[in-house]
Amino acid sequence: MPQSTVPMDFSSATAALKRHQQSIAEDRYLSNPHARVHRVFTGSEHSYQHWQRDWPRDQCVTVAQVCMGHSPLVAAYLHRIAHWDSAICPHCHSADETVEHLVFQCPAHDHARRDTWPVDTFTTDPRRLWSYLERIGVVTPPLPDRE
Ligand SMILES: [Zn+2]
Numbered sequence: 001m002p003q004s005t006v007p008m009d010f011s012s013a014t015a016a017l018k019r020h021q022q023s024i025a026e027d028r029y030l031s032n033p034h035a036r037v038h039r040v041f042t043g044s045e046h047s048y049q050h051w052q053r054d055w056p057r058d059q060c061v062t063v064a065q066v067c068m069g070h071s072p073l074v075a076a077y078l079h080r081i082a083h084w085d086s087a088i089c090p091h092c093h094s095a096d097e098t099v100e101h102l103v104f105q106c107p108a109h110d111h112a113r114r115d116t117w118p119v120d121t122f123t124t125d126p127r128r129l130w131s132y133l134e135r136i137g138v139v140t141p142p143l144p145d146r147e
Contacts, residue, residue, distance in 0.1 A: 062139055063126045069099045073138045076101075091136075102138070103129070109136045 065071040075097035078084030089097035091108035102109070112135035116128055133139040 059130065059139075062133070063130055066099055066103070066129060066133070067126070071099055073133070074099055074102050102136075103132065112136045 071077055075084055075090060076087040079087035087096040089095055089101055089106055092106050095101050112132060116132040134141060
């Protein structure tokens with residue numbers, strides 16, 4: 001907290017202290033992307049439990065990106081951010097490869113999709129989503145965090 005020789009009244013001192021504590025909290029929050037991903041998944045609007053605590057950070061980030069529809073795993077996203085020539089799905093060449101296409105529609109992944117989510121059992125369980133991504137070969141099994 002910046003020291004000041006100018007006397008403060010009680011309310012401006014309280015306000016300054018509050019700002020200081022807030023900036024510490026924000027620093028801590030921003031410097032830990034893992035915590036940010038956890039917040040995404042543990043927010044009250046999600047039914048996710050604390051499944052992701054056993055997961056390495058890269059795995060959490062990858063699944064979070066897929067769930068939010070902004071994943072570097074798909075061509076449409078890469079195309080949009082100009083790192084890729086084409087948004088067309090490299091697996092089936094029949095549509096833009098969005099997250100939705102990759103997970104729900106791509107005919108090239110029908111088999112893996114059926115294995116992962118047998119008929120009428122689609123769930124948003126991130127573990128299933130991850131195993132699907134592994135089956136179709138867009139991710140590799142994670143290495144444990146070395147922290
Ligand atoms: Zn496709």
